[in-house]
Amino acid sequence: MPKIRNLEDLRKIKESAKDLTAARSGGRTRIIVGMGTCGIAAGAREVMTAILAELEKRGVKDVAVETTGCIGMCQFEPLVDVIRPGEPRITYGNVSPEDVPRIIAEHLINGNVVTDKVIGRTD
Amino acid sequence: MPIYRAHVLVCRGTGCTASGSGEVFKAFREELAKKGLDKEIMLVETGCHGMCEMGPIVVVYPEGAFYCGVTPKDVPEIVEEHLYKGRLVKRLLYTMPEEMLKVPHYKDIPFYKKQHRIVLRNCGFIDPDRIEEYISRDGYQALAKVLTSMKPEEVIEEVKKSGLRGRGGAGFPTGLKWEFAHKARGDKKYVVCNADEGDPGAFMDRSVLEGDPHSIIEGMTIGAYAIGSDEGYIYCRAEYPLAIKRLRTAIAQAEEYGLLGDDIMGSGFSFHLHIKEGAGAFVCGEETALMASVEGRRGMPRPRPPFPANSGLWGKPTNINNVETWANVPPIVLNGSDWYAALGTAKSKGTKVFALTGKVKHTGLIEVPMGITMREIIFELGGGILGDKGFKAVQIGGPSGGCLSEQHLDLSVDYESLTGAGAIMGSGGLVVMDEDTCMVDVAKFFLEFTQRESCGKCGPCREGTKQMLLMLNAISRGEGTLEDLDKLEKLAQMVKEMSLCGLGQTAPNPVLTTLRYFRHEYEAHILEKRCPAKACVALIHYTIDPERCRKCGICARNCPVECISGDRNTPYVIDQDRCIKCGTCIEVCPFHAVEKI
Numbered sequence: 009m010p011k012i013r014n015l016e017d018l019r020k021i022k023e024s025a026k027d028l029t030a031a032r033s034g035g036r037t038r039i040i041v042g043m044g045t046c047g048i049a050a051g052a053r054e055v056m057t058a059i060l061a062e063l064e065k066r067g068v069k070d071v072a073v074e075t076t077g078c079i080g081m082c083q084f085e086p087l088v089d090v091i092r093p094g095e096p097r098i099t100y101g102n103v104s105p106e107d108v109p110r111i112i113a114e115h116l117i118n119g120n121v122v123t124d125k126v127i128g129r130t131d
Numbered sequence: 132m133p134i135y136r137a138h139v140l141v142c143r144g145t146g147c148t149a150s151g152s153g154e155v156f157k158a159f160r161e162e163l164a165k166k167g168l169d170k171e172i173m174l175v176e177t178g179c180h181g182m183c184e185m186g187p188i189v190v191v192y193p194e195g196a197f198y199c200g201v202t203p204k205d206v207p208e209i210v211e212e213h214l215y216k217g218r219l220v221k222r223l224l225y226t227m228p229e230e231m232l233k234v235p236h237y238k239d240i241p242f243y244k245k246q247h248r249i250v251l252r253n254c255g256f257i258d259p260d261r262i263e264e265y266i267s268r269d270g271y272q273a274l275a276k277v278l279t280s281m282k283p284e285e286v287i288e289e290v291k292k293s294g295l296r297g298r299g300g301a302g303f304p305t306g307l308k309w310e311f312a313h314k315a316r317g318d319k320k321y322v323v324c325n326a327d328e329g330d331p332g333a334f335m336d337r338s339v340l341e342g343d344p345h346s347i348i349e350g351m352t353i354g355a356y357a358i359g360s361d362e363g364y365i366y367c368r369a370e371y372p373l374a375i376k377r378l379r380t381a382i383a384q385a386e387e388y389g390l391l392g393d394d395i396m397g398s399g400f401s402f403h404l405h406i407k408e409g410a411g412a413f414v415c416g417e418e419t420a421l422m423a424s425v426e427g428r429r430g431m432p433r434p435r436p437p438f439p440a441n442s443g444l445w446g447k448p449t450n451i452n453n454v455e456t457w458a459n460v461p462p463i464v465l466n467g468s469d470w471y472a473a474l475g476t477a478k479s480k481g482t483k484v485f486a487l488t489g490k491v492k493h494t495g496l497i498e499v500p501m502g503i504t505m506r507e508i509i510f511e512l513g514g515g516i517l518g519d520k521g522f523k524a525v526q527i528g529g530p531s532g533g534c535l536s537e538q539h540l541d542l543s544v545d546y547e548s549l550t551g552a553g554a555i556m557g558s559g560g561l562v563v564m565d566e567d568t569c570m571v572d573v574a575k576f577f578l579e580f581t582q583r584e585s586c587g588k589c590g591p592c593r594e595g596t597k598q599m600l601l602m603l604n605a606i607s608r609g610e611g612t613l614e615d616l617d618k619l620e621k622l623a624q625m626v627k628e629m630s631l632c633g634l635g636q637t638a639p640n641p642v643l644t645t646l647r648y649f650r651h652e653y654e655a656h657i658l659e660k661r662c663p664a665k666a667c668v669a670l671i672h673y674t675i676d677p678e679r680c681r682k683c684g685i686c687a688r689n690c691p692v693e694c695i696s697g698d699r700n701t702p703y704v705i706d707q708d709r710c711i712k713c714g715t716c717i718e719v720c721p722f723h724a725v726e727k728i
Contacts, residue, residue: 011389013397015275018266021388025267029257031138031173032192043216056136060171063134072193073136075217 026069036070037116042087044078050085051104058105059088062112071116084127090115099128135173137214138192139163142255143176144341145334145373146183151202155187158203162210172214178342178377180255181496182242185225190255195237198223242493245512247474249482250458251498254342259377262384265345271390273464274349277356278398281464286357287313290460292468294480299325299416299453300528300557301633302479302546308450311440312358315448320360322351323444323451325421326367326374329413330529331580333560335484336454338496340367340374343458344381348391348404350457353464355402358450362403366421369408378406413530413584417632418451420586431586432632453558455484475501479545483556489525489563490517499544506540509563521566524649528557530577531637533644534570553644555637569666570649571656574642575603581638592635595626599642606653608669609660616653620646665727668712672728675716677702679724686716686725 012018030036041047041056059073081087084101090111091097098121100111107125114120141147141156156176163169180188185199189209196219198209205223212218224233225240234240248254257264265271277286291306312320324347328336340347351363367375382404385391393401407425414420415430422444424430443449459481463471472480479501485508488494492514499508505525509515516522524534533554535542542548546556564573582596602619605611623639623646630636646653655661662670675686675695680702687695687703694710697703705716717725 011387012271013389015279015396018271018275018396021263022266022269022272025263028173028261028264029267031135032140032195032256038193041217048216056171060134060136069134071134073134074193075215077216077218 030070031072036072037093038072038074038089038091039116040074040076040089040091042077042079042085043075044082044085046078046082047085047087052086054105055086055088055103055108058108059112062108066112066117068112068117081127087127092116092119095119097130098126099130100125101127135171136193137172138175139172139214140175140177140190140192140255142178142180142186142188142190144179144183144186144255144338145371146179147186147188148373150186152187154203155189155201155206158206159189159210162206163214166210166215168210168214175258176260177257178254178259179338179496181251181338182493183496184494188255190237194219194235196235197225197237197240199225241514242495242497242512245503245507246498247482247500248498249462249471250339250346250455250484251342251496252462253346254338254496257343259342259344260380262345262381262388262390265343269465270345270461271349273461274352274390275396277353277464278396278400283313283357283359286353286464289464289468290357293463293471294468294475294478295456295459295463295471296479296546297453298455298459298483298558300531300555302556305452305456308440308452309354309357311438312360312448312450315441317448319362319447320358321444321447321449322355322358322360322363323418323421323425323449324351324363324365324457325416325418325451325453326365326371327409327416327421328368328371328454328558329411329416329584330531330558330560331577332488332562333486333529333558335486335496335559337371337374339454339458339484340371341377344374344378345385346458346461347378347454348381348385350460351404352391352395352402353460354450354452354457356400358448360450361401362405364405364407364425364444366407366409366415366425368411368415370411375406375408382406412586413581414586414632414634417634420632421451422449431588432634434631455559476543476545478547483544483559485559485561487513487561487563489561490520490565490568491515491563492517501545502543504541505535505544508544508561509540513563516563516565518565522563523566523568524564524570524573524645526554526562526564526573526577526641527560528555528637528640529560530580531555531633531640532557532560533640534564534573534648535644536648538648553640553647555640567664567666569607569662569664570645570652571603571607571662572664572666574645575600575607577641578603578638581634585634585638589629589631589635591626591629592631592638595622595630596635596638599623599626599639603642606656607662607667609656609667611653611657613654613657616646616650616657671712672707673705673710673712673714673716674726674728675703675705675720676724676726679722681722681724683721685719685721689715689719691715 088100088103189198189201295305296302420430420432439449484498587593694706
């Protein structure tokens with residue numbers, strides 16, 4: 009373990025340790041994956057794995073990835089919701105693992121909704 | 132580093148560990164691995180959440196779902212339903228006792244809603260064995276600020292301005308204490324953390340030591356810098372093995388990172404910290420006795436002055452603060468004195484941690500702003516009296532504190548108001564009593580404790596507490612006289628004024644306050660030979676109502692001294708001479724035929 013020699017060292021450790029506890033405080037961007045029986049059957053688990061892999065690849069840390077049960081729109085599963093702080097909740101339908109990098113890069117990071125996959129929007 | 136989408140926090144405080152959270156943690160580890168979720172869900176062992184009676188407690192983030200009474204058998208369901216499919220396991224969520232409503236989120240539980248957590252900011256939220264988690268929550272930032280941009284005098288000024296007062300009980304202004312030690316002459320100075328928490332029913336300090344040990348290390352290092360010390364001791368009772376283990380880990384990690392030891396953060400300032408295990412004598416919580424014990428001598432107090440600030444450990448200037456006081460220091464330095472002083476009352480700033488125990492619905496550890504009323508603590512945070520019985524009294528400040536009655540429920544909880552009512556803030560024990568509690572018995576209980584713990588050095592405490600106890604024993608047997616009451620009061624006053632240290636000076640408080648607010652109960656014991664709460668064994672007896680007795684014989688079979696006789700044709704009767712008044716018959720009788728009179 010390297011010794012902390014100055015403020016900068018401490019800040020670096022704090023930065024790298026941030027995701028250790030970040031998931032425990034609210035107020036960040038949320039990704040919610042539908043994990044009802046319908047979602048799982050439609051491949052939600054693979055979508056979830058793809059999301060986690062993409063976030064890790066890009067080093068995005070300030071995101072809460074949550075799961076939720078069936079919300080009734082089973083024919084559109086896998087459903088993925090993205091909520092950026094202060095913005096409406098966007099629901100994407102029929103999401104495949106291949107769609108994930110696009111949603112994360114364009115919507116989550118750059119703030120541009122991926123319109124062709126959107127099926128709902130809640131303010 | 133992989134992204135963890137969810138965090139499962141299993142409480143490993145002493146309370147939850149005792150109710151089996153170790154097995155729960157193991158079950159989670161196995162189940163997560165089995166389901167292939169161990170790479171995306173982080174499993175964390177934390178310190179105490181405060182709601183120990185609901186343990187083992189498991190909190191799942193990011194939702195903040197609060198699961199109570201979790202057993203290893205529940206783990207597969209939580210993993211499958213919540214962590215895999217995102218559905219809360221409703222049956223394990225916290226339930227509001229009145230409305231029977233399930234409360235999914237940590238922050239919505241009434242027990243936590245009124246709390247303001249400064250000292251307990253990290254307890255139950257971080258893994259105390261990982262310094263990185265403490266750092267991620269602004270840990271050691273205050274120390275960095277002090278070492279890089281503040282002079283010792285400025286640190287003292289900031290603590291003075293915050294209005295922080297000693298949380299060990301006496302409430303001496305912390306900044307002033309630091310200033311005395313800072314100004315004292317000497318090339319060698321010490322700082323000490325008093326972690327000799329000995330009040331019956333109190334576990335505030337233990338929870339901080341177990342749940343957030345780094346906050347104490349950081350606080351002490353800042354204090355050492357302010358007074359010009361390079362060495363410190365944490366005096367912790369050996370009965371807190373988990374606290375000591377976590378402290379040792381924390382000290383080793385801080386040293387490894389260069390946050391403790393020589394040349395901290397390259398600033399040239401050095402501070403070394405040791406742990407001294409105490410053998411659990413109550414008197415060692417008194418600062419001069421504590422220092423004697425650290426030095427390896429018998430733990431006995433000595434007269435002051437000289438005060439520790441001038442002549443403490445090995446005759447060197449020493450600054451002693453309690454666990455909770457030290458844990459308050461980093462947030463004060465980091466957020467500024469104004470932030471802290473905005474909380475609380477005119478003379479008592481900030482928050483206070485209490486161990487709420489006794490006959491309330493929710494016992495546990497709470498941190499509330501100063502100035503809150505006793506009513507809010509007992510009826511809102513505590514959820515009211517167990518079994519919806521009547522409230523009778525609350526003992527604040529442990530065996531050194533006093534019993535407050537219903538008239539004090541709206542009293543502001545701060546140093547001055549409590550002292551005015553004859554109690555003390557103390558270290559933060561709160562024992563709530565219902566209508567079935569006998570106040571003579573309560574006074575006796577606390578006095579038995581202080582009498583046993585008296586070190587015997589000074590006469591008033593050694594002999595006085597013993598004589599007071601003998602009088603109380605006689606009264607509870609119905610053998611007291613009204614004259615005894617006056618004598619008891621006089622003696623209590625004398626012990627209070629003449630004892631050498633805080634133990635003797637406060638030991639009479641439970642007696643004096645019960646005499647002041649519940650004198651009629653003493654008088655009932657003396658004049659009517661009656662214990663109104665039916666608690667004093669010598670003044671009660673058990674009888675069987677022949678009308679209600681169904682002659683089943685369950686009482687007779689369960690009586691440990693076989694003093695109940697009867698058969699299928701004759702109702703059962705208790706032989707009063709042989710009865711030891713254990714109360715077994717009243718518990719086992721299915722027809723409520725046994726009465727306590």
